[in-house]
Amino acid sequence: MSATRERLPSSPFIQFLRWWLGALVCLAGLVIAVARGFDDTGFEALFVLCGAGLSIILMNLLLRVGISGDTDRDDEAAAREEFERTGRWPDERR
Secondary structure, three states, X not given: OOOOOOOOXXXXXXXXXXXXXXXHHHHHHHHXXXXXXXXXHHHHHHHHHHHHHHHHHHHHHHHHHHHXXXXXXXXXXXXXXXXXXXXXXXXOOO
């Protein structure tokens, strides 16, 4: 990994979308289930909204993993260019 790699921009709004939105959707399912007294409709709301909230969080995690793969490929391409130019890998000792 490159020591100079920049992190993706992360504003408070992006942090909210990444983590807190999914948590709030799960919490809404729990609130509905408690408000309905854990009847059949309450359990359905709990499971549906927790599934949706966890899906939001999982999509964000998978997006982050995909982006990190792109930077690894960029590092590999830069190392190959260095090898073509100098005849050695950037992390090789002389």
